[in-house]
Amino acid sequence: MAEKEKLTMAVLSGDLERALAAFMLATTAASMGMEVSMFFTFWGLNIIKKNEGGIRSKGLMRKMLNLMNRGGSKRLKLSRFNMLGLGTWMIKRLMKDTNMPSVDEFIAMAHQMGVRIIACTTTCGMMGIPAEEDTFRSEVTTLAGAAYFLGEARHSKVTLFI
């Protein structure tokens, strides 16, 4: 059996439309037999944080950051035309009307198809996000750093930065 082609993605954005695009590509690649790894860093962590619960971090700046930046797939916004939430709400309606899966559904689908969902330890450390069970969704299987990302990327047919 021929070795699987790899797709590696670095997801730095936390925008709704970028999250959707990233997962659309990931699930399509997986359905084409590719081995997919997605590394979430900086704002990308918001996509894979749990929707419930708060972030217990230490220090005033970190507490403020994590209060303003709660994250979770339900809190993602459009990068443009968010219009204080109205635009995002409208896009979500359109998504529902056209049977497009939500980010939540995409993450579950991707995980089921074998896509690896990885969180960046450096961002976690800097932002004071405890890399524990409670912080990230169950689909997040690994926590890793840049070297691991590059280790995957150098063996990948396709590498993307979102």
Add this chain to the structure above:
Amino acid sequence: MKADQSLDCMGLYCPMPIVKTVEKIKQLKQGEVLEVVADDKGIKQDMPAWCEATGHEFLGVEEKGNEIKVYVKKTHA
């Protein structure tokens, strides 16, 4: 074109038809033909690309009204 099984993807946009095809094709025996019915025009390019990547055979397209039917032959397990 004759098919052994049919998959209805009307109203679903990329990548859903492809994701569902992956699931459905597991139910076919080697050599059987799957018909996928969709209205997303992208399927005319997506399905041949998927076939090229997975090794299954793309047999063709038939269009009737807004229904696009693509035919895939399962060539391996």
